[in-house]
Amino acid sequence: MSEKTYAGVTVNCNDEGYLTDFAQWNKEVGAAIAKEEGIEMTDKHWEVINYLQEQHKNGVPLSIRKVGKSGVVNIKELYKLFPGGPLKKSTKIAGIPKPVSCI
Amino acid sequence: MKKLLILGAGTSGTMMANHLRKKLPNNEWDITIVDKEKTHYYQPGFLFLPFDIYKSKQVKKSIDKFIPKGVNLVREQIDRINKDEDQVILQNGKTLSYDILIIATGTNIAPQEIEGMSGKYWHKDIFDFYTYRGAKNLRNKLREWKGGKLVVHICEMPIKCPVAPLEFAFLADSFFINKNMRDKVEITFVTPMDGAFTKPKASKELSYLLEEKNIKLVPNFNIERVDGENKKIIDYAEQEVDYDLLVTVPTNMGDELIERSGFGDDLNFVPTDKATLQTKVKENIFAIGDATNIPASKAGSVAHFEAEILTENIVRYIDGKELKNKFDGHANCFIETGHGKALLIDFNYTHEPVPGSFPLPGVGPLRLLKESYMNHMGKLAFRWIYWNMLIKGKHIPFVTPEMSTAGKEF
Numbered sequence: 001m002s003e004k005t006y007a008g009v010t011v012n013c014n015d016e017g018y019l020t021d022f023a024q025w026n027k028e029v030g031a032a033i034a035k036e037e038g039i040e041m042t043d044k045h046w047e048v049i050n051y052l053q054e055q056h057k058n059g060v061p062l063s064i065r066k067v068g069k070s071g072v073v074n075i076k077e078l079y080k081l082f083p084g085g086p087l088k089k090s091t092k093i094a095g096i097p098k099p100v101s102c103i
Numbered sequence: 104m105k106k107l108l109i110l111g112a113g114t115s116g117t118m119m120a121n122h123l124r125k126k127l128p129n130n131e132w133d134i135t136i137v138d139k140e141k142t143h144y145y146q147p148g149f150l151f152l153p154f155d156i157y158k159s160k161q162v163k164k165s166i167d168k169f170i171p172k173g174v175n176l177v178r179e180q181i182d183r184i185n186k187d188e189d190q191v192i193l194q195n196g197k198t199l200s201y202d203i204l205i206i207a208t209g210t211n212i213a214p215q216e217i218e219g220m221s222g223k224y225w226h227k228d229i230f231d232f233y234t235y236r237g238a239k240n241l242r243n244k245l246r247e248w249k250g251g252k253l254v255v256h257i258c259e260m261p262i263k264c265p266v267a268p269l270e271f272a273f274l275a276d277s278f279f280i281n282k283n284m285r286d287k288v289e290i291t292f293v294t295p296m297d298g299a300f301t302k303p304k305a306s307k308e309l310s311y312l313l314e315e316k317n318i319k320l321v322p323n324f325n326i327e328r329v330d331g332e333n334k335k336i337i338d339y340a341e342q343e344v345d346y347d348l349l350v351t352v353p354t355n356m357g358d359e360l361i362e363r364s365g366f367g368d369d370l371n372f373v374p375t376d377k378a379t380l381q382t383k384v385k386e387n388i389f390a391i392g393d394a395t396n397i398p399a400s401k402a403g404s405v406a407h408f409e410a411e412i413l414t415e416n417i418v419r420y421i422d423g424k425e426l427k428n429k430f431d432g433h434a435n436c437f438i439e440t441g442h443g444k445a446l447l448i449d450f451n452y453t454h455e456p457v458p459g460s461f462p463l464p465g466v467g468p469l470r471l472l473k474e475s476y477m478n479h480m481g482k483l484a485f486r487w488i489y490w491n492m493l494i495k496g497k498h499i500p501f502v503t504p505e506m507s508t509a510g511k512e513f
């Protein structure tokens with residue numbers, strides 16, 4: 001557990017830099033995390049982020065194919081938006097946990 | 104007479120039939136259970152079948168042996184649920200009406216979801232071990248395989264028994280060592296996750312396993328297609344992994360009857376409240392086990408804990424009482440690591456697997472998140488427990504439906 005400051009907001013993160021409390025997230029925080037990951041956010045990026053946050057709120061496990069079928073983006077586009085680890089990066093920016101298995 | 108109908112007589116449905124027949128008076132409640140199969144498979148045994156550790160007859164028994172007296176068993180394919188009429192339509196055109204419905208139809212593999220997977224190379228050099236046929240065909244292949252590149256692969260999450268693929272890789276290492284041909288086999292584990300272990304404590308305690316067993320890891324691999332002719336799997340980032348023998352866990356999906364009924368999610372899982380197990384479809388429809396969309400592991404042990412809580416909630420529902428928000432996602436699984444050893448993990452929605460002792464705090468005799476011979480014996484004993492206690496709905500001593508934090512090192 002550590003504290004980090006994004007866009008003037010102090011947030012709690014786990015060792016890998018994922019927010020541990022979604023209540024601390026806002027769009028500016030998300031944009032600042034994206035910048036750190038080398039991503040400049042566009043409307044399309046935010047659409048994906050909103051979708052992920054919605055799914056997470058409903059307790060739905062996330063997968064690349066699920067996002068691909070969501071109607072928001074196809075998988076190729078998803079890779080273009082978040083190069084080199086689409087779900088890892090997008091969930092981090094969205095302030096939600098990265099997808100995990102049980103161990 | 105009121106009617107309670109259970110769809111699916113696998114692990115969960117069978118447990119519910121046993122629990123509820125004891126709770127609901129015979130003269131008030133008629134209980135019926137429907138399944139298309141005549142065989143009840145012990146699916147955890149599918150992990151051992153390919154390596155000739157279990158014989159095929161150890162993993163299957165007749166379904167009707169486990170359905171209690173006073174419960175009607177209907178052997179027929181279920182076509183769909185008509186929730187508005189409180190009716191289930193069978194493939195033979197018959198309808199069954201109900202006052203309360205329990206969906207326990209589990210999950211199936213869907214290799215057709217990945218381009219090139221289920222074609223002419225299926226069960227030739229591409230195998231699953233999540234079905235009886237797959238496990239048996241793979242056993243026959245492994246008996247004569249001369250070695251090469253073995254790739255153990257997960258298509259996408261969620262899958263039932265999420266650690267089974269890793270266990271398969273560990274057991275394969277032992278298997279080839281025992282056959283004196285480990286030097287002829289290269290084992291690679293390919294996963295869409297960012298590691299073989301994804302939780303902090305488990306990663307810390309267990310990362311040595313892959314190295315020790317000389318298993319190569321390819322993480323973050325999201326498969327797009329299989330090139331069966333050139334024996335490659337290819338992902339969306341154009342990563343390629345070559346194989347001679349591909350052992351894959353295809354996409355897991357709920358039964359198509361859920362889709363035909365018009366209320367599943369995109370993988371045909373039933374939207375269900377994760378604490379009460381009542382579905383979000385309708386008040387009188389409940390769901391249990393692999394068929395639900397709850398964020399718990401899809402495992403027999405989880406279904407066992409769910410069954411105790413769902414039984415209580417169904418009785419409360421009948422009595423017009425508020426349902427208990429009691430299910431905490433508790434799972435308790437043995438993980439084979441090969442060479443006669445296993446690990447044990449115990450966790451729930453909010454607590455990741457940690458080291459400690461189980462089931463008696465500080466005593467054990469089982470150790471959590473550590474390899475031991477005792478844990479391996481536990482895994483083998485689980486087959487006996489499954490057939491003789493678990494699906495008959497008997498309580499397993501010292502193990503409560505809600506996870507205990509005592510004796511654990513958080």
Ligand SMILES: Cc1cc2nc3c(=O)[nH]c(=O)nc-3n(C[C@H](O)[C@H](O)[C@H](O)COP(=O)(O)OP(=O)(O)OC[C@H]3O[C@@H](n4cnc5c(N)ncnc54)[C@H](O)[C@@H]3O)c2cc1C
Pocket residue numbers: 110111112113114115116137138139140145146147148149150179180181182207208209210232233234263264267358360391392393394401402403404405406436437
């Ligand atoms: C390789 C492997 C290893 C595993 N290892 C473990 C382990 O070590 N520990 C553990 O706890 N769990 C393990 N599991 C998971 C465990 O087997 C399942 O989680 C459990 O069986 C789920 O029970 P269920 O009743 O929800 O589904 P199932 O037991 O799959 O039952 C579903 C039933 O519904 C019937 N059905 C479905 N659709 C229809 C239809 N349309 N018409 C009629 N009938 C239908 C099916 O025929 C089936 O009998 C393992 C699974 C696999 C594949």
